[in-house]
Amino acid sequence: MEKILELKNLKTYFATDGGVARAVDGVSFSLGRNRTVGVVGESGSGKSVTALSIMRLLPMPPGYFAGGEIFWKGRNLLSLQDDEMRRLRGNDIAMIFQEPMSSLNPVFTCGSQIMEQIRVHHPEMAAVEARERSVELLHLVGIANPSERFSAWPHELSGGMRQRVMIAMALSCNPALLIADEPTTALDVTVQAQILDLIGTLQADTGMSVLLITHDFGVVAELCEEVLVMYASRVVEKGEVRQIFSNPLHPYTRGLLESIPRMGVPKERLHVIEGSVPSALREPVGCRFSDRCPLADSRCRSIEPELVAYEAGHEAACWKAG
Numbered sequence: 001m002e003k004i005l006e007l008k009n010l011k012t013y014f015a016t017d018g019g020v021a022r023a024v025d026g027v028s029f030s031l032g033r034n035r036t037v038g039v040v041g042e043s044g045s046g047k048s049v050t051a052l053s054i055m056r057l058l059p060m061p062p063g064y065f066a067g068g069e070i071f072w073k074g075r076n077l078l079s080l081q082d083d084e085m086r087r088l089r090g091n092d093i094a095m096i097f098q099e100p101m102s103s104l105n106p107v108f109t110c111g112s113q114i115m116e117q118i119r120v121h122h123p124e125m126a127a128v129e130a131r132e133r134s135v136e137l138l139h140l141v142g143i144a145n146p147s148e149r150f151s152a153w154p155h156e157l158s159g160g161m162r163q164r165v166m167i168a169m170a171l172s173c174n175p176a177l178l179i180a181d182e183p184t185t186a187l188d189v190t191v192q193a194q195i196l197d198l199i200g201t202l203q204a205d206t207g208m209s210v211l212l213i214t215h216d217f218g219v220v221a222e223l224c225e226e227v228l229v230m231y232a233s234r235v236v237e238k239g240e241v242r243q244i245f246s247n248p249l250h251p252y253t254r255g256l257l258e259s260i261p262r263m264g265v266p267k268e269r270l271h272v273i274e275g276s277v278p279s280a281l282r283e284p285v286g287c288r289f290s291d292r293c294p295l296a297d298s299r300c301r302s303i304e305p306e307l308v309a310y311e312a313g314h315e316a317a318c319w320k321a322g
């Protein structure tokens, strides 16, 4: 499988008043062409900072890359000049965020924002053509009457429609990779399902790769082929979705899987992992999950486990795995 993206031991830190926050602390994974990979983990585990590191969209300072590399089609993104990086964003890699309203400019119509996005990357394109392409994109993302909706203002659209517009903008330059950071959490449940369906369909039609960040293992099961489980700024397990579901190796992964709501199971019987993700400011000693782990022993509390392969394509960072 051809790798288009590869993170090698990436460390993204923030200098804060309280000390150094190790938001991403030695993350390695690769992403194949045409693949959909889910990233799951509780709040604060470093999912967004990983995505924003790839896009190089973090505020620096206070953020900085403390180590590692991000290869995109063989080039290390961390050594690109800002203008090269700007060209790559949108053209090769696009990102959509959780809150579609904050990413649309309220004083321009939706269509003109898509047009603008197209013309930034294709300044040679005539306005008429860019407009046609924008209407096409609105149609592609499932917006009815796209030529009328072209002139709609962001506030005239529902949250789901706005997210569709954001997806249209992200797709405007045929990116090879779409990063979607919890693209549906701000939407109600039925609309969430529609947007996720749309992303799945677009992925299949265009062959782009998708990195889908979510809290929800159910979403991963629906949409993804591979999954990365993040905990406390690290990847603690990765594998094919079926491997993770049928044979989860890390106690944290098992905890997350047990907390998926199932139909007919009363809410109060849901298993939730007790405790919380340790602060990124805390100096890590041993396995970061050890203070919440039912299996932890003295080795777990003193030596940090690295990712180890247990079957082809399936790795876990746990002394008790296997």
Ligand SMILES: Nc1ncnc2c1ncn2[C@@H]1O[C@H](COP(=O)(O)OP(=O)(O)OP(=O)(O)O)[C@@H](O)[C@H]1O
Binding pocket: 014, 016, 021, 022, 023, 024, 041, 042, 043, 044, 045, 046, 047, 048, 049, 050, 059, 062, 279, 280
């Ligand atoms: N600008 C910043 N300055 C300092 N610390 C930061 C900054 N941005 C993120 N962090 C810290 O980095 C860690 C990882 O944050 P991140 O936003 O990546 O988590 P997440 O997995 O995306 O969580 P969520 O599911 O809530 O979106 C957190 O401890 C967070 O406080």
Ligand SMILES: [Mg+2]
Binding pocket: 047, 048, 049, 181
């Ligand atoms: Mg996040």
